[in-house]
Amino acid sequence: MNRPVEYDRGAVASLLLVGTLVLAPVALVLGVRGLRRTGSGRSRGRWCAVLGVVGGGLGIVAMIGGLWLGSWFRDNVRPVDDLAVGDCVSPGFDLDDLATEDVAFGSRSCSEAHLAEVAVTGTLDYSQAESFALRSGAEICANRYAEPYLSAAESARYDVLVVLDGDPDRASYGDTYACLLLRADGTSLHEPIGGRGA
Numbered sequence: 001m002n003r004p005v006e007y008d009r010g011a012v013a014s015l016l017l018v019g020t021l022v023l024a025p026v027a028l029v030l031g032v033r034g035l036r037r038t039g040s041g042r043s044r045g046r047w048c049a050v051l052g053v054v055g056g057g058l059g060i061v062a063m064i065g066g067l068w069l070g071s072w073f074r075d076n077v078r079p080v081d082d083l084a085v086g087d088c089v090s091p092g093f094d095l096d097d098l099a100t101e102d103v104a105f106g107s108r109s110c111s112e113a114h115l116a117e118v119a120v121t122g123t124l125d126y127s128q129a130e131s132f133a134l135r136s137g138a139e140i141c142a143n144r145y146a147e148p149y150l151s152a153a154e155s156a157r158y159d160v161l162v163v164l165d166g167d168p169d170r171a172s173y174g175d176t177y178a179c180l181l182l183r184a185d186g187t188s189l190h191e192p193i194g195g196r197g198a
Contacts, residue, residue, distance in 0.1 A: 003046075006043055006044065007043060007045040007048070008037045008038050008043040008044065008045040008048075009033040010030045010033045010049075011031065011034025011035075011037070011038055011043075011045035011046065011049035011052060012032075013027075013030050014026075014027045014029075014030035014031035014034055014048065014049060014051075014053070014055075014056065015027075015029070015031075015048040015055070016053030017030065017052070017056070018051065018052055018056060018059065021059050021062060021063060023054070024056045024057075024060050024062075024063060024140055025056065025057075025059075025060055026056075026129050027052045027055060027056035027059065028052070028053055028056030028057055028059075028060065030049075030056075030187065031048075031049045031051075031052030031053035031054075031055075032053055033049075034046075034048065034049030034052060034084060035049045035050065035053065048058070052116075054155065063091075065106070071136070072090050079165065080163050080164065080165040080176055080177070080178055081165045081176040083121055083153050083178045084118060084121060085119065085121055085146075085149075086110075086117070086118060086192070087117070087118040088109065088110040088112075088117050088118075088192065089114060089115070089116055089117070089180070090114050090115045090116065091116060091161075091163070091180070092116075110189075110191055110192045111191055112190070113188040113190055114126055114188060115189070116161065116180035116189070117149075117180065117181050117182075117192065117193050118178050118180055119141070119149035119153065119160075119179050119181045119193075120144045120145060120149070120178065121176070121177070121179075122144065122176070122177060123174050123175065123176050123177070124164075124171055124172070124174065124175045124177060125173065128171075129172050129173050129175065130171075132168065132171035133171065134168075134169060137159075137160035137161055137162040138153070138159075138160045139148050140162050140177070140179065141153065141160055141179035148193055149181060149193060151155050151183055153181060155186060157183065157184055158181045158182065158183060158184055158193075159180075159181070159183075159184045160179055160180070160181060161179070161180045161182060162177055162178070163177065163178050163180060164176070165176045165177070181193060
């Protein structure tokens, strides 16, 4: 009497491991081995092996993509409370709106095209928090500039945008803010504001 052909354990294991992204390389190896063993008909589970190879390969691609994306975000995106005076940034939001804590800033070298430069940073005190939503960016940042930003802020060539690490409509004591200077005509900056031709 013929014994039933059993499933290849490696092929089945490769399919089960596809669900765990961290073990995708193991799923790929087991799937390839399962394909070899199930090809001759000695054991069943060829589709398990095929799915293990495909899923393991896709898992490896997803892991590499995730690592690359995480590295890119680490190097290019910063929250409001991480900004410092002199940083050149390209805010990822409509410049007509105030930023909230959900907005991050793409860092740029000051010699590359960027939309704004950080001129002032600080934290709100109680009186500033109470009146934050009622004041313009120029009022919030007034008397806080150092050169070369003072001259730029007082000129008609630059607009002031204030970003906050909280909700601008409900500003709270201790919220971090930054005053950004950007060209009034909306064109990009290509060097620091203190630099020649900025």
